[in-house]
Amino acid sequence: xxxxxxxxxxxxxxxxxxxxxxxxxxxxxxxxxxxxxxxxxxxxxxxxxxxxxxxxxxxxxxxxxxxxxxxxxxxxxxxxxxxxxxxxxxxxxxxxxxxxxxxxxxxxxxxxxxxxxxxxxxxxxxxxxxxxxxxxxxxxxxxxxxxxxxxxxxxxxxxxxxxxxxxxxxxxxxxxxxxxxxxxxxxxxxxxxxxxxxxxxxxxxxxxxxxxxxxxxxxxxxxxxxxxxxxxxxxxxxxxxxxxxxxxxxxxxxxxxxxxxxxxxxxxxxxxxxxxxxxxxxxxxxxxxxxxxxxxxxxxxxxxxxxxxxxxxxxxxxxxxxxxxxxxxxxxxxxxxxxxxxxxxxxxxx
Amino acid sequence: xxxxxxxxxxxxxxxxxxxxxxxxxxxxxxxxxxxxxxxxxxxxxxxxxxxxxxxxxxxxxxxxxxxxxxxxxxxxxxxxxxxxxxxxxxxxxxxxxxxxxxxxxxxxxxxxxxxxxxxxxxxxxxxxxxxxxxxxxxxxxxxxxxxxxxxxxxxxxxxxxxxxxxxxxxxxxxxxxxxxxxxxxxxxxxxxxxxxxxxxxxxxxxxxxxxxxxxxxxxxxxxxxxxxxxxxxxxxxxxxxxxxxxxxxxxxxxxxxxxxxxxxxxxxxxxxxxxxxxxxxxxxxxxxxxxxxxxxxxxxxxxxxxxxxxxxxxxxxxxxxxxxxxxxxxxxxxxxxxxxxxxxxxxxxxxxxxxxxxxxxxxxxxxxxxxxxxxxxxxxxxxxxxxxxxxxxxxxxxxxxxxxxxxxxxxxxxxxxxxxxxxxxxxxxxxxxxxxxxxxxxxxxxxxxxxxxxxxxxxxxxxxxxxxxxxxxxxxxxxxxxxxxxxxxxxxxxxxxxxxxxxxxxxxxxxxxxxxxxxxxxxxxxxxxxxxxxxxxxxxxxxxxxxxxxxxxxxxxxxxxxxxxxxxxxxxxxxxxxxxxxxxxxxxxxxxxxxxxxxxxxxxxxxxxxxxxxxxx
Numbered sequence: 001x002x003x004x005x006x007x008x009x010x011x012x013x014x015x016x017x018x019x020x021x022x023x024x025x026x027x028x029x030x031x032x033x034x035x036x037x038x039x040x041x042x043x044x045x046x047x048x049x050x051x052x053x054x055x056x057x058x059x060x061x062x063x064x065x066x067x068x069x070x071x072x073x074x075x076x077x078x079x080x081x082x083x084x085x086x087x088x089x090x091x092x093x094x095x096x097x098x099x100x101x102x103x104x105x106x107x108x109x110x111x112x113x114x115x116x117x118x119x120x121x122x123x124x125x126x127x128x129x130x131x132x133x134x135x136x137x138x139x140x141x142x143x144x145x146x147x148x149x150x151x152x153x154x155x156x157x158x159x160x161x162x163x164x165x166x167x168x169x170x171x172x173x174x175x176x177x178x179x180x181x182x183x184x185x186x187x188x189x190x191x192x193x194x195x196x197x198x199x200x201x202x203x204x205x206x207x208x209x210x211x212x213x214x215x216x217x218x219x220x221x222x223x224x225x226x227x228x229x230x231x232x233x234x235x236x237x238x239x240x241x242x243x244x245x246x247x248x249x250x251x252x253x254x255x256x257x258x259x260x261x262x263x264x265x266x267x268x269x270x271x272x273x274x275x276x277x278x279x280x281x282x283x284x285x286x287x288x289x290x291x292x293x294x295x296x297x298x299x300x301x302x303x304x305x306x307x308x309x310x311x312x313x314x315x316x317x318x319x320x321x322x323x324x325x326x327x328x329x330x331x332x333x334x335x336x337x338x339x340x341x342x343x344x345x346x347x348x349x350x
Numbered sequence: 351x352x353x354x355x356x357x358x359x360x361x362x363x364x365x366x367x368x369x370x371x372x373x374x375x376x377x378x379x380x381x382x383x384x385x386x387x388x389x390x391x392x393x394x395x396x397x398x399x400x401x402x403x404x405x406x407x408x409x410x411x412x413x414x415x416x417x418x419x420x421x422x423x424x425x426x427x428x429x430x431x432x433x434x435x436x437x438x439x440x441x442x443x444x445x446x447x448x449x450x451x452x453x454x455x456x457x458x459x460x461x462x463x464x465x466x467x468x469x470x471x472x473x474x475x476x477x478x479x480x481x482x483x484x485x486x487x488x489x490x491x492x493x494x495x496x497x498x499x500x501x502x503x504x505x506x507x508x509x510x511x512x513x514x515x516x517x518x519x520x521x522x523x524x525x526x527x528x529x530x531x532x533x534x535x536x537x538x539x540x541x542x543x544x545x546x547x548x549x550x551x552x553x554x555x556x557x558x559x560x561x562x563x564x565x566x567x568x569x570x571x572x573x574x575x576x577x578x579x580x581x582x583x584x585x586x587x588x589x590x591x592x593x594x595x596x597x598x599x600x601x602x603x604x605x606x607x608x609x610x611x612x613x614x615x616x617x618x619x620x621x622x623x624x625x626x627x628x629x630x631x632x633x634x635x636x637x638x639x640x641x642x643x644x645x646x647x648x649x650x651x652x653x654x655x656x657x658x659x660x661x662x663x664x665x666x667x668x669x670x671x672x673x674x675x676x677x678x679x680x681x682x683x684x685x686x687x688x689x690x691x692x693x694x695x696x697x698x699x700x701x702x703x704x705x706x707x708x709x710x711x712x713x714x715x716x717x718x719x720x721x722x723x724x725x726x727x728x729x730x731x732x733x734x735x736x737x738x739x740x741x742x743x744x745x746x747x748x749x750x751x752x753x754x755x756x757x758x759x760x761x762x763x764x765x766x767x768x769x770x771x772x773x774x775x776x777x778x779x780x781x782x783x784x785x786x787x788x789x790x791x792x793x794x795x796x797x798x799x800x801x802x803x804x805x806x807x808x809x810x811x812x813x814x815x816x817x818x819x820x821x822x823x824x825x826x827x828x829x830x831x832x833x834x835x836x837x838x839x840x841x842x843x844x845x846x847x848x849x850x851x852x853x854x855x856x857x858x859x860x861x862x863x864x865x866x867x868x869x870x871x872x873x874x875x876x877x878x879x880x881x882x883x884x885x886x887x888x889x890x891x892x893x894x895x896x897x898x899x900x901x902x903x904x905x906x907x908x909x910x911x912x913x914x915x916x917x918x919x920x921x922x923x924x925x926x927x928x929x930x931x932x933x934x935x936x937x938x939x940x941x942x943x944x945x946x947x948x949x950x951x952x953x954x955x956x957x958x959x960x961x962x963x964x965x966x967x
Contacts, residue, residue: 028811057797060633060789073799073811080789081799082632084625085651091580091622095629095637096789098578098613103633103790121625124618316615323609327577328634328788332754335575335611337601339748345569346745349559350384 018053025050027077031070037189037215037230038068038137042075044192045106045135048199049076052247059104060096064089064118067144067217068110068137087118090125093132094316100326101317104203105132112142115151115170122172126179126208131315133202133209136172137189139217140228147220158225173212173307174293177286182207182313184289185306188233189215194304197245201306204247206267207313214302237302240280240292246271264309272306283309351463354444355546358388358413360424365437366490367430369401375490376407378515379497380740382507383411384560387552389742391417391860393735393936398585398679404433413554417742418860421938425547427493429471435459446545448493448500467541469496474532479525488529495533500545505534559707559745563736566707566746567666568593570714571638572601575754576664578637579614580626582645585678586734587668590640620648624663628652631662632800634759634788636718638664643685644674646692653727654693658802658825660775660784662721662728662757666714669733671934680934681734683856686910689729690884696822700728700832701884704736705859706743709882716837722757724832725783733905735936736857758785765795773808774798775821782828829885836883839890845875851897854904855881855911858937862903865942874950876901884914891919894926899953901946903929905937927953
């Protein structure tokens with residue numbers, strides 16, 4: 001096995017509008033198991049950032065610990081990255097975002113990292129509606145410690161060794177909707193057509209964009225009876241909508257068969273065009289979004305697509321009414337009240 | 351009976367019910383003493399409770415400027431029925447017992463060695479004031495008025511203080527002044543010339559201020575340019591953040607937009623609080639948290655990451671008695687070892703030990719420079735007594751033109767002009783400190799991936815043993831650099847021949863200095879060293895080596911600083927004598943004298959011999 005990625009790319013591959021080529025968004029060679037769903041998600045992240053023409057150095061990638069949290073090494077090699085501690089990516093992202101609101105923050109986590117050890121940090125980052133994209137690579141098990149069930153494993157699912165999970169599973173999307181995330185979607189690592197525009201829409205949305213991606217663990221949780229296996233997810237998932245994402249100032253070039261049923265305009269004037277069946281719920285209505293998830297769960301169906309969007313949500317900086325200038329660019333002249341003020345303060349303590 | 355006598359030298363204790371508004375009345379009294387030019391030291395002894403439990407407020411008045419706690423009580427203002435007996439018994443012979451005589455004292459209160467002063471506070475209050483909600487508050491003001499008579503204080507100073515306090519609500523000043531005058535007049539009529547303790551106008555205050563350490567700490571952070579705060583409420587550190595918030599609302603508002611140049615994020619727990627600090631510092635903002643021992647425990651994992659990832663962080667540890675369900679409103683210096691070696695793996699962290707509000711301000715501001723210069727967490731070790739009580743001390747000052755030391759951070763221009771390959775963890779200057787970059791600095795250069803230790807000096811992934819060990823050795827070199835940057839200990843050696851030395855730090859200092867002086871008056875000479883930082887410098891070792899026996903005075907049971915000294919400096923343990931005060935009260939000079947004498951007796955030190963050999967000055 002070689003650890004060298006060939007550097008040759010076809011010379012005719014066009015750069016994006018910022019002048020970057022796709023390879024500028026790639027990272028190191030993955031050391032995950034061959035066929036791991038996470039690698040496909042990395043590919044989708046690369047594609048989404050390329051298509052949105054985000055300058056790589058303007059994006060910060062962060063993670064906790066676990067297989068999923070290793071992946072920031074495999075994409076966006078020209079971005080600063082931070083591999084933090086288990087379940088604590090949201091607090092690192094919060095601090096980083098407070099320090100400099102001008103960068104794009106992409107957090108990657110897993111189901112163990114988010115739904116167990118990091119549950120507290122996850123729900124509170126959602127409550128703060130931190131301006132970031134939070135992707136969970138959800139395989140229902142702990143990979144690095146060899147296959148224990150995680151808290152998102154479905155009740156009744158069977159492991160490779162035949163043991164049945166007896167515990168209730170946590171639906172992270174439902175939680176995120178309840179707790180105030182402005183954008184919530186669910187996808188499947190095997191569905192790049194859906195995942196790429198979803199990540200793009202998440203990146204364009206201001207506030208916390210939560211994307212749960214079912215991503216089968218080929219080594220420990222891909223047996224046919226597992227509800228997180230490739231086979232099961234393909235057989236049992238249903239898209240609540242199909243959609244395309246139109247970034248700000250970009251004209252629509254794709255024609256869809258369905259007519260546009262719902263249009264959601266985001267904070268930066270990007271637009272999500274949703275194509276859906278009749279009677280499917282309004283994605284901007286929180287209660288309908290939750291009911292939709294529950295209804296499908298009752299039928300044993302995994303619901304994918306854009307589940308909920310609130311384009312008007314206030315992010316942490318809005319809530320705290322912080323300066324529009326990034327804190328890390330401020331110096332003593334911006335921040336220090338000086339000796340005269342201190343003399344006055346002293347006087348108030350006499 | 352011999353009544354206690356004294357001018358500008360006594361201890362008065364107020365016994366109140368928590369939540370009855372007594373703190374502001376008692377503070378009014380202490381401030382008045384201060385404004386009469388007399389050094390004063392109030393200590394709030396309060397329960398972990400919002401309303402109903404006993405609380406005390408102890409004020410030491412001392413012309414000479416000894417503002418540590420003294421111990422022993424000369425006068426009690428007893429307005430809490432729950433503790434009446436205890437307060438009555440706590441007085442030293444010759445002391446004064448002021449109580450609310452609306453109800454007579456129980457019959458078995460028969461001490462004949464104290465002076466009992468009855469003021470019918472409840473009766474006077476109910477007779478004069480209609481508003482039932484105001485009554486409990488004004489009742490407290492009445493005894494302050496009575497004290498003005500008893501202690502011969504200037505009533506006008508109190509009236510001025512009330513007016514100043516209610517500058518924005520003059521309507522509230524009125525009844526307060528009335529209450530003051532009521533108590534004043536009652537005492538004049540019924541208790542003239544009763545008390546031999548006096549407060550006399552003096553000129554010993556100078557430009558001093560009277561301030562709580564937590565406010566000073568908050569100002570230090572404000573002046574140092576802290577913009578991101580991650581925190582979780584915990585007594586006794588909460589008021590650091592509250593004060594920072596108040597000052598930020600005042601001095602960090604953009605005139606044109608009304609937006610604030612600070613993000614104060616109340617986190618879900620201390621794990622997240624320190625995570626926010628680390629994330630913000632990593633991204634180039636100055637960030638801090640304030641917490642106490644239980645919070646430090648929760649922050650341990652992240653502190654290790656910050657140590658190995660070399661990310662600045664400023665932590666304020668306002669120490670209290672342990673554990674989490676311990677005595678959160680009682681003071682201690684018992685987080686020293688926890689903080690010095692916080693986290694797993696080989697970790698150690700610079701600590702700073704302020705002893706008064708001025709140092710809280712200076713050291714907090716310095717902590718930001720140190721953390722960024724050294725790229726590591728730095729902890730300011732305050733405590734409940736220092737943080738939450740008002741302290742008499744020098745004013746805060748900020749050097750004109752002082753800039754921030756942001757450490758080794760490469761700009762886009764600097765990255766462009768580098769002639770050698772840059773490595774995030776590559777030491778090119780030989781001081782163990784490497785160059786870092788903020789995200790977003792340069793489109794092509796200076797990018798790195800932050801991870802723990804499974805990396806080489808270019809921050810590329812490796813599990814190489816050699817790379818790990820080389821990194822650990824570089825961190826050790828950085829530790830040596832650290833020693834050169836930290837504030838030096840304050841060493842006082844007035845007795846060149848003295849065989850005894852005493853080491854102390856933080857809020858122990860005022861009482862310790864006083865105890866050493868009291869012992870000197872008894873012929874025992876002890877040189878002193880007030881530690882201000884960890885790791886220890888050569889001067890610390892020299893001081894210890896120059897004395898035969900060294901007392902380490904600290905407010906904990908196990909002698910944590912003593913352990914740290916012995917461990918770090920390889921000192922013989924029998925030379926380092928532990929003097930511990932750990933009852934949760936601020937250390938008192940009189941009990942410290944007793945503890946030191948007892949220790950010397952136990953060691954068989956001949957006090958007579960010491961006084962002839964050492965007392966040359």
